[in-house]
Amino acid sequence: MKPTFKNALNSALASICIAGFSAPAFAQSADISPILLIESGPSDNAQYRRMVFVKYLAGNYVSVNYRAYNRAEFTQVPNTTPTDVIAACANGAASTLSEIRAFERAEAKREARGQAPEIKRFCIKNVSNWEGGGRSTYLDPIFNGMPHAATLNN
Numbered sequence: 001m002k003p004t005f006k007n008a009l010n011s012a013l014a015s016i017c018i019a020g021f022s023a024p025a026f027a028q029s030a031d032i033s034p035i036l037l038i039e040s041g042p043s044d045n046a047q048y049r050r051m052v053f054v055k056y057l058a059g060n061y062v063s064v065n066y067r068a069y070n071r072a073e074f075t076q077v078p079n080t081t082p083t084d085v086i087a088a089c090a091n092g093a094a095s096t097l098s099e100i101r102a103f104e105r106a107e108a109k110r111e112a113r114g115q116a117p118e119i120k121r122f123c124i125k126n127v128s129n130w131e132g133g134g135r136s137t138y139l140d141p142i143f144n145g146m147p148h149a150a151t152l153n154n
Contacts, residue, residue: 033127033134037062037081037089038142040103041119045069050107050117050146055079060087070147089123097138104141111145 037055044051048069055062062081066074103120110117122142127134 031129031131031134033124033130033138035090035125036123037086038122038124038139039081039119040107040117040122040142042117043069048147049111052142052146053077053081055081055086057086057090060090062086068143068146070149071143072149085121089121089125092123094125094127095122100138100141104144107145 035057037057039053039055040050042051043049052068054066054068054074056064060083062079065077065079065081067077068074100122103122107117124138127138
């Protein structure tokens with residue numbers, strides 16, 4: 001093909017279009033949540049009513065598992081969640097924000113009535129704008145009702 005001004009212009013426009021569309025797509029994909037399996041239930045520590053496990057998944061296994069009695073202190077602990085539960089999160093549907101908010105309301109009612117927390121699991125994945133607000137939107141309802149630090153036990 002003989003180089004012409006028209007061919008050069010078309011190549012330049014194609015390059016600009018590709019660069020223009022790929023940059024925003026990359027930026028969007030960089031702010032997606034990790035795959036998290038979160039379990040909330042009664043605490044094994046008498047000083048706290050409830051505890052939460054946050055499991056970072058990599059495929060069908062837990063890459064790291066944290067236990068939290070409050071919002072500030074997360075301790076890495078061995079994973080004891082059954083493999084079928086992990087696989088269901090990794091390969092199944094994500095929990096909806098509606099389900100998470102329903103848990104928040106139900107948990108607040110149980111606490112007000114003096115009832116024990118229920119064991120509840122959530123699968124959080126592919127949440128866009130994770131660092132830009134998605135993390136708070138999805139995690140705050142799960143952690144609401146827990147103390148912010150160890151000195152504020154409830």
